[in-house]
Amino acid sequence: MAETTTPMMIQYKQLKQNHKDAILFFRLGDFYEMFEDDAREASRILDITLTKRANVPMCGIPYHAAGSYIQRLVRAGKKIAVCEQIAMPTPGRGLATREVVQIITPGTLVDEGLLEQAANNYLVAITSLHGRISLSYCDLSTGRFAVTSFPLAEREQRLRCELYRLQPREVVMDESLWETDSVLKRLVDEREDILVNRFPSWYFDPVSAWTRLSRQLNVVTLKGFGLSQDSAEVASAGAVLQYIEDTSKNMLPHIRNLQVYSEQNHVMLDESTQRNLELVHNLQDGSRRYTLYEVLNHTKTAMGARRLYEWILSPLLDKDGITKRLECVNFFFRDQRVLSQVREKLSGILDIERLSSRIAMDRA
Structure with a gap:
């Protein structure tokens, strides 16, 4: 019997059919095996040996070392569907039952080894509704979830x-x-490091999105967030949640708040301003050396580093908010003893934000 028609390969092809856009890690004993086009692509990116069995290209990696290989594939902008053996057959009878238990994508990472400690890892959703662009973003590893909208005519700049x-x-x-x-396609295409997923319009249905958001945020209505059922923001925010649910195959109990923001809340710094002022990336090599962020970053925790990064790129417009920040700075500046004590305590604190997210998703 040809290898491609064995029960195992039939099982593989059935699973692969549902995950055509991902590299399928097919668990076989102590290895994850990849076949056909997945094997060719993975062997090239990972620089591992490509072999053949019954003329079927294949390659494999040890399951206990999968993390480092997954990291390299994610950095190459690939999705990985992890297929596990969830039930073993009785000796000598049939196949192990296998299911895809997780889909790992660049925008839905939660494992600490795959993430940059001092930066958020955002998944963005974009659609249009009622003449406005709806844009939402979420960092699954921290639970940060926000949404905005702006007129279609302003889409290029915004x-x-x-x-x-x-x-x-x-x-x-x-x-x-x-x-x-x-215009939108060109703006996204300019960023070669972004993985783009295209979905039909029903994926952004505002009615379904309203229900999904209300359920996720555990509210009867979203009016407390400044949203109505006609708000453009709802469509993209619902799509973000749907995509995360589809890929993580898990509940998202740590996502319990939604920030709705606009140009009235923060100074909107255009790309040229962010780039030329070298706020968080320098012009020479794109790193954080010699940037404002490097000068200001004396934080003791990963959470503080991420918050500082966000504040630099989103300066406040609200006078009261600015005053409160300055009062905090002034308090610690005038009491160096307290400052030293606080910094000492903070230096021993782990990344609680990401740790609690992994616990909530049963990934700790």
């Missing part, structure tokens, strides 16, 4: 600003918008 500020690893796009809006 999208360029937001994409440069957020540095997303992955985008969920309305396919019809992608195909009809050349």
